[in-house]
Amino acid sequence: MAEQTTEEDILLAKRIISAAERHDVPALRVLLKEGSANVQDPTATVATSPLHAAILACGKAEDGKDAGDKEVQTVELLLQNGAIWNDLNSEDETPGCIALRLGQKKIYDIMVEAGVRAEILFAKMEALGLGDSAADDEEEQDEVEEEDRPAAKKQKVSEEEIKEIQEVVEQQVLDDVSLDNRAYLKSQLRYKPGILLDESDNAVMMDWETQIMQRHAETINPKKGLKVMNVGHGMGIVDTAIQTHEPAEHHIIEAHPQVHQRLREQGWYDKPNVTIHEGRWQDILPKLVEQGVVLDGIYYDTFAEDYAALKVFFAEYVIQLLAKDGVFGWYNGLGADRQICYDIYTKVAEIDLYEAGFDTTWEDIDVPSGLHDKKNWEGTRRPYWTIDVYRLPINTFVK
Ligand SMILES: C[S@@+](CC[C@H](N)C(=O)[O-])C[C@H]1O[C@@H](n2cnc3c(N)ncnc32)[C@H](O)[C@@H]1O
Structure with missing residues (x-):
């Protein structure tokens, strides 16, 4: 009470x-x-x-x-x-x-x-099991033990309350599929001119990011004949830019069936040196590691995934798949609707990347000024970008 x-x-x-x-x-x-x-x-x-x-x-x-x-x-x-x-x-x-x-x-x-x-x-x-979710697990455990002793007065969250909380979370995910990667991957997408929307009207990708994608493509694929991989095809902007440097191998990992359909319609499956891996990167990458694949450039830009997913991506997979002199790039968009959150996540990422063995160089790119105007976000659930500068990360192994 x-x-x-x-x-x-x-x-x-x-x-x-x-x-x-x-x-x-x-x-x-x-x-x-x-x-x-x-x-x-x-x-x-x-x-x-x-x-x-x-x-x-x-x-x-x-x-x-x-x-x-x-x-x-x-x-x-x-x-x-x-x-x-x-x-x-x-x-x-x-x-x-x-x-x-x-x-x-x-x-x-x-x-x-x-x-x-x-x-x-x-x-x-969280990693040590001392965070909120771990506390919840422990509470559930305590709960069961208390249930074994019916005389004991229950003071913890009851099973019914846990069920209620689960129902609220499920309802939130139904209302906004971007809160859960698997829910997003099952949802209906809409490709419209200049924008890709999910079922909950979240903008998955917008064409104002073209300049940013082109620069990312250049940093991970700076010359002809390299082996590169992009995770998350979306509107295909970064993959199109990667193609201009004629890679020797161009791997695309994509998990949404409607994006596969679009890749098919646009002839990506028939392009020379392009391999489309259908599925979640979480399922595809362990296989590529097992096959001993080594890449000169890797880019990561998915959707409905949080920072913890990005950290697993670089700390567990990029370190195994990237060539010694390779470059890793990732879409730096977390917290971009509030400057302080963006600045904090940018620093946290730099620290975690360093711990995983990567140096980070940042390039600042001014985003179009119109993004502050609510009109440009009409038809979307919320503006996911309201700050002035995109900080583009370029990661290489610490020498
Ligand atoms: C923001 S878009 C990528 C935009 C892309 N960079 C471009 O230039 O158009 C994110 C993409 O990641 C895909 N995606 C989301 N979760 C994924 C996952 N776990 N594994 C692979 N692809 C995923 C989405 O379906 C979507 O196509």
Whole structure:
């Protein structure tokens, strides 16, 4: 049962938020011994965390209000005490979004670092079986054990509640197939001029990305006669660009039946040196590894898959399939609807890639300015790109 909020709790929350706002580090240090760095004042009209309040109170850098030591220490103290980097206020802004909007570069960089640390820690906990999903499994296990002792009073989530949660998740996937790779692969696609849509109206691919795809193709396939592989055909933009350099071998892995149909209609199965592998990369790549395939260039751009999938792709497969001097490229689109998320995932990826044995070079490409205009996303579920610069990764093995 949720704990009751008392007058005292509200007063403490107000005092913590106020100390954060005033950048009063000594007072905040004392108050955080009693209360959380993530308190909310339930009586406030605008929901805000202490971190949001502290950053908002810095003011605009362009007005000569560059954050100084006090401001920096306040933000750092809140983060050290567990303030959440991606908490949203009622304006749908994270603390980092506010720092960016105010031009507070120093604070923004601190928030990016905090996000990177949190994401890496979260991924490590998941890998060790200590994350949310592992906790759920353990709860289920506890549940069964408690059921063996009928007299014991059940305090954990009941089977019925677990079923209810599963039903909600299934409903969400039915509503938005991009939340689940297998659901997406079973869904109906629509090819329209300049855009490929899934059954839930998500834009799977759009032709404004042509310049980005062409550059990716050049980086993984810079000259004639190489052996290259692209994972995810979509609208065929990157594969068409790869073809201009006449590869000796051009492997395409694609899992959606309607995309296979399109590949067939457009004659890709008959092109010299092209091999289409029908299926999910998760099923195809182990076979290619077994066959001892070695490639000069590999590109990855799938859909309805998360960062964890990309990490498996490079840490388990690219390291086995890529030639010593080969180049690996991947579509860097995660978090591209919020600058701070994009900056954090870009750094997390760079760290993970390095751990897997890859150096990363980044090339910045300006995206068309019209992407900020909602009109250009009409008919799609949501704009998946709202930031100004695409950071194109080029990965080679660490020398
Ligand atoms: C964003 S599109 C690729 C766009 C492509 N780069 C282009 O230039 O048009 C993603 C593609 O990956 C495919 N795909 C999604 N999940 C996959 C998986 N697990 N294995 C292989 N292909 C997958 C989708 O069906 C879709 O064709």
